[in-house]
Amino acid sequence: MVTVDSITDLSQVSPVLLRKYIDGCHKLHQHDLVDAYGHISVRLSTSNFMMSKYLAPALVASIEDLVIYNIEDAQPVKPDAPRGFSERFIHSEVYKAYPAVQSVVHSHSPEVVPFSISTVPLSACFHMAGFLGTAVPVWDAASVYKDYPSDNQDMLVRNTRLASSLAKALGENGQVKHPVVLMRGHGMVVTSESLEMCIFNSIYTQQNARVQRSAMSLGGAVKYFTEREAHDTGTTTGMGAVKPWPLWEKEVANKTMYHNQLSAAEV
Template identity: 65%
Template sequence: MPDSDTPVTKVSQVSPDLIRKYIDGCHILHYYDLVDAYGHLSVRLSPSTFLMSRYMAPALVAWPEDLVVYKVEDGEPVDPNAPRGFSERFIHSEIYKAYPDVHATVHSHSLTVIPFSISSQPLSACFHMAGFLGCRVPVWDMDTVYTDDDHRSMLVSSTRFGMSLAQALGGAGEGGRGEPRYPVVLMRGHGMVVTADRIEMVVLRSIYTAQNARVQQSAIGLGGAVKLFTEKEARDTGGTTAQGAVKPWPLWKREVENSTLYQNLA
């Protein structure tokens, strides 16, 4: 997490440890089928800047040269000569703008989650590793934002679209904290956005959101009543998961290190 208000404007200013962790995060998300050639991870560098990879598949991110520093203000690269970036970087810039305590964001096209974005059945916490989802994950429908002149690609390709998506996270949490009310929001027919205070946590939440969706779909398919978590169960299990968030990271890191597909050369 940023430890000062000094803007980090160059990749060379980013700590090597954070760069390595970012690259590992990209690889882990791919290993667990949260991203393929598409989808992305970002991390806040300072109140006014954040880091993402250039326009490339997350599994192939390997070098500091693959990374770009962006401005929270408008989602544009600090360096006007930076390599091409993702058209949906505005997801990240607008979330960081709206929620000062969010320091890591994932955008995923998880196929286990998308059915809940187009169904009347809400995604809800139903097993103990995903209590952070709460009793109902909100769904953002881009159709409510389009004007007649918009190209309806379903891509969050402007600050206007990104702002609307950020608002769907529910505004500031209890006590006016700078984090969203909901850590996860589904995007109709598109995927999801996951937020957290650090890379390890946002990767964990992404993995267990998809696993919760798989468990819930399996339970629905059995044909009987499905008993979901109560608000207190979701809150208490979510807190327990947060306390143990560092435990799986060394395992996940070792898994991607042992695959020849992934290279972390930072």
């Protein structure tokens, strides 16, 4: 949990976090959570967060690729910052609404998107994804479009109005109730209280979607977790999330397409 009020320069950010963030971008790509699109951010202080510039996550490699933003308005702290993602408002509004959230992933995973346009909810049915609960909410941009019919309806979350509506679907009164929310015809937003767990939740949300669709294709009834089972499996995997991290680290370190100029191997 960050307690610092403001961080305005990357020199104030721990090198360990900078390295971990870049690795995190690569891990999301390695696991097909992002392609040229999608992004991850990390909270730096009560009023700032960091994410990469407008660049495919697999290509993020150095401190020059990173930008610090204000949570208040999703604008870069430095006026000469490189171009950022148009959907960075997703991140700023989630941090604004939920002080405990430390990291946010936005993914267009095609494994997950079908559940955002179907009447079948994405539900925990695989023991690595109990954190999903018994039904993952679907946020619909149309719920905002109806009040602003002249707005562009391209499904992208490019302003505070859309992003604050999306953030509300995660919980209430500043408390996250659903760490994952789907976005109709678009993707999902994943949150957690650490960068590692945000990546963990993203990877296993996608795997649960794959398992659920496979089970549904068999044609019989699918047995989902009860609320208690979802809660207890979520608690157990949450305690053991440290296990896959070194494996994922090795996977990206061994791929020549990923470069992390802050890793010991490249210094």
